[in-house]
Amino acid sequence: MKQTDRRSFLKIAGSSLGIGVLYSAYPAALRAGESSNLFNALGHANGEKPTPFSFVQLSDAHVGFNGPPDPLGTKAFERAVELINGLPQKPDLILFTGDLTHDTEDRDVHVQRMKQFQEISKRIDVPMIKHVPGEHDAGLDSGALYREFFGESSYSFDHRGVHFVALDNVSRAKPEVGKEQLAWLTKDLARFPKTAPIVVFTHRPLFDLRPDWEWFTSDGDEVMNVLSGYDNVTVLYGHIHRDDEHQTGAIHHYAARSLIFAFPDPVGVPGPRKPVPFDKDRPFKNLGIRKVSFNGKSQPGSTALSIEDVELTAREFRGINGVQQLLKNPTI
Secondary structure (H helix, E strand, C coil), X not given: CCCCCHHHCEEEEECCCCCEEEEEEEECCCCCCHHHHHHHHHHXXXXXXXXXXXXXXXXXXXXXXXXXXXXXXXXXXXXXXXXXXXXXXXXXXXXXXXXXECCCCCHHHHHXXXXXXXXXXXXXXXXXXXXXXXXXXXXXXXXXXXXXXXXXXXXXXXXXXXXXXXXXXXXXCCCCCCHHHHHHHHHHHHCCCCCCEEEEECCCCCCCCEHHHCECXXXXXXXXXXXXXXCEEEEEECCCXXXXXXEECCEEEEECCCCCCCCCCCCCCCCCCCCCCCCXXXXXXXXXXXXXXXXXXXXXXXXXXXXXXXXXXXXXXXEECCHHHCCCCCCC
């Protein structure tokens, strides 16, 4: 199999504006007929030929939280469910990147919050939902209650030729993956060729975004060292309650906004972290969902994408064309 670069392989295209992010995994081949031969070769090497599909990332519902800066409780989460169910093309799966519930030292109350999260998420009409915990789900009891409801907090699975890895960087009561999980990750990825498309989803950022706000993972560099051996890696995370894009070498990191309230852009903001104030006139401000699709007609220096933005208060899609609103460097 000849060597291929990221431009002619598989691309994860997603928007980080809103409560949800719809990603489309699709062939990025630029010449007619190239993708068929390339993907057949990759299918032979990877065990399953990559095929186009879409998925949604949701994050930070904080079920059980109610009060300033957001008195709406689960309203944004429930509206997100409506929007996903109303998408004209059903996503294959949902990835939920942590803080499903808001923490409490009362175990019985936390059990009820876990049940309420499950009741709402079960309304989403998709074939598969996958989760990782946030510190509010797992920090107080090392993830014991989370595992009762959702199973193991770190695991992997394959879908249409893409390898997905769930990493737990919260259950050790500190922002850390830990040596045992690093060893598991190394072993899990060892069976894949360098060209395999890999999506890692976790709660905290795996790089030092804003350490004084606890927006980091202490052994994130060690995770990056493991992932750097692969050409096509995308990391999805939550925790920061806002959209963000970052690149570590060839690895692309994307954060989704939360389902409860927003935090400000950390760049140039001094002092402690403070949530964006609630706006009673625009209760879902900074919240929404964006759908992204690809028309298969990329040109050098640009990508032909169709973008549809939906605000939580709106009942219809509003089409907007504009590649510059999507990715900083969408052809990489």
